Amino acid sequence: MTAAEWQVYGRRQVYGSPWVELWLDDVDIPGTGRIEHHVLRMPRASTTAVVTDDDGRFLLIYRHRFITGRWGWEVPAGWADPGEDPADAIAREVEEETGWRPGAVELMTAYDAMAGISDAHFRVYHATDCTQIGEPEDISEAARVEWVPEAEVVKLLVGGEVSDGPSHAALSYYLGPHRLARGDG
Structure with missing residues (x-):
């Protein structure tokens, strides 16, 4: 059985600073459906x-x-x-x-x-x-x-x-x- 990849249809930023960003991504999870998934993004390495x-x-x-x-x-x-x-x-x-x-x-x-x-x-x-x-x-x-x-x-x-x-x-x-x-x- 091969797992399918999640599909991303869009994203919106909820909060942002030089240290951390919070986004809500519109994703389709195989077998589950479409949801808004929270994602923490780090702007620096x-x-x-x-x-x-x-x-x-x-x-x-x-x-x-x-x-x-x-x-x-x-x-x-x-x-x-x-x-x-x-x-x-x-x-x-x-x-x-x-x-x-x-x-x-x-x-x-x-x-x-x-x-x-x-x-x-x-x-x-x-x-x-x-x-x-x-x-x-x-x-x-x-x-x-x-x-x-x-x-x-x-x-x-x-x-x-x-x-x-x-x-x-x-x-x-x-x-x-x-x-x-x-x-x-």
């Missing part, structure tokens, strides 16, 4: 980075997220400005959020975070060869910036202290498929 050093440590930030009311560990992340290369954007974000400038930035993977409701597409990079250039530029980004040993990162993931989806996905991908594909695992 999302980037994250797993930042490691030669000692096998990971550069993480500890911050509070007001929407969920939780504190947790995250990897540096941000959005590319219009016309900005996503690899350049994540290098800029790492520097702004942590005070460390990456020497090398390599794409590891990309994924659609919520494909059933959103076009949020994340690119995950591996940043290495970092040089400390100062303190983080934006103090609202993190309460702490720390180099964390790999064993502790695994404990943070298992213990639920990395609850941010892009951070969880990036660290898990790096520790699993990325390393296995390179023969490191």
Whole structure:
């Protein structure tokens, strides 16, 4: 049995800002019929980075997220400005959020975070060869910036202290498929 594709007949924007847009799409779902389906669209490219050093440590930030009311560990992340290369954007974000400038930035993977409701597409990079250039530029980004040993990162993931989806996905991908594909695992 082959599934048929949904057909889109039109869309209208309900809300828009530089960060997020809410649309209602007029779609025909095979076997169901026509409905208005809500879609979150992200106007800018999302980037994250797993930042490691030669000692096998990971550069993480500890911050509070007001929407969920939780504190947790995250990897540096941000959005590319219009016309900005996503690899350049994540290098800029790492520097702004942590005070460390990456020497090398390599794409590891990309994924659609919520494909059933959103076009949020994340690119995950591996940043290495970092040089400390100062303190983080934006103090609202993190309460702490720390180099964390790999064993502790695994404990943070298992213990639920990395609850941010892009951070969880990036660290898990790096520790699993990325390393296995390179023969490191």
